[in-house]
Amino acid sequence: MINRYTVIGQPIAHSVSPDIHHVFGELSQRRIHYTRTEATPETFASVVHDWKRQGGLGCNVTMPFKQQALEVVDRIKPCAQRAGALNTIFMHKDGSLVGYNTDGSGLLADLRSTLSADPAGKRVLMIGAGGAARGVLGPLMDRQPEALVIVNRTVNKATKLAEQFDVNQTLSAVGLDDLSAQPAFDIIINATSSGLTGDELTLPASLIGTSTLAYDMVYSNQDTPFMAWARANGAPRVVDGFGMLVEQAADAFVIWQGVRPKTRLVYPRLVHLR
Ligand code: ATR
Numbered sequence: 426m427i428n429r430y431t432v433i434g435q436p437i438a439h440s441v442s443p444d445i446h447h448v449f450g451e452l453s454q455r456r457i458h459y460t461r462t463e464a465t466p467e468t469f470a471s472v473v474h475d476w477k478r479q480g481g482l483g484c485n486v487t488m489p490f491k492q493q494a495l496e497v498v499d500r501i502k503p504c505a506q507r508a509g510a511l512n513t514i515f516m517h518k519d520g521s522l523v524g525y526n527t528d529g530s531g532l533l534a535d536l537r538s539t540l541s542a543d544p545a546g547k548r549v550l551m552i553g554a555g556g557a558a559r560g561v562l563g564p565l566m567d568r569q570p571e572a573l574v575i576v577n578r579t580v581n582k583a584t585k586l587a588e589q590f591d592v593n594q595t596l597s598a599v600g601l602d603d604l605s606a607q608p609a610f611d612i613i614i615n616a617t618s619s620g621l622t623g624d625e626l627t628l629p630a631s632l633i634g635t636s637t638l639a640y641d642m643v644y645s646n647q648d649t650p651f652m653a654w655a656r657a658n659g660a661p662r663v664v665d666g667f668g669m670l671v672e673q674a675a676d677a678f679v680i681w682q683g684v685r686p687k688t689r690l691v692y693p694r695l696v697h698l699r
């Protein structure tokens with residue numbers, strides 16, 4: 426039996442999710458056929474339902490439909506509820522659509538397993554307070570960092586997020602102007618959608634310490650402006666979001682197929698994407 430999945434987004438032509446899931450299929454000896462599907466806000470719901478009617482077993486949902494997708498599914502798992510968005514739909518045998526979010530678990534898997542950078546007990550800075558930030562805050566807070574600071578150009582959006590996720594008073598929101606008063610961070614995560622160019626956003630170099638990990642959630646073959654800023658200011662470890670992309674895909678695969686691919690075996694097979 427061929428197990429059919431797709432990723433729905435706009436634009437979608439450059440998504441590497443099919444490459445990742447096909448390697449997962451080979452390694453777990455499952456026959457996987459994973460495609461890309463373009464939609465618009467007007468067609469998104471019918472695209473999802475058509476996929477199910479055509480025998481698709483599940484789909485991933487990416488920009489800009491992650492929030493809209495909550496309205497399309499029949500059941501929302503707590504991971505997606507908390508994130509306010511979903512990225513994975515499981516098409517249940519009983520005909521229902523079940524929504525999950527694996528972005529946060531994927532980020533944590535990359536930080537903990539691949540990068541040995543568990544946020545537990547660490548000082549973490551999150552740049553940005555939009556959907557990408559909200560999607561990962563719950564799992565980050567679950568690790569009980571010593572402090573998690575959200576900084577955003579529009580500070581009241583950061584404050585709202587902090588109020589929502591501050592379960593143990595370690596989460597705070599600051600404006601860009603307050604950053605220079607902060608001691609260095611162990612982990613700095615860029616969750617803004619746009620590239621952060623020097624012109625648009627100036628971050629103080631004092632945020633970077635001798636062992637800081639600078640992590641851009643965006644997958645990019647070349648340094649993003651955030652990564653370039655971190656490197657230029659001496660961050661010893663600077664990475665893009667490729668690992669998060671692979672790990673969130675592995676967490677979707679386990680929902681669909683019941684096995685989690687050993688991602689450390691997957692990376693060598695995906696070097697052509699780097
Ligand atoms: P996403 O769902 O990808 O997170 P979003 O909800 O539009 O997208 O949020 C984008 C985030 O990037 C926000 O934190 C935004 O800051 P504002 O809330 O102040 O708009 C941030 N962002 C986008 N462009 C930016 C820029 N040029 N400089 C600084 N922050 C920027």
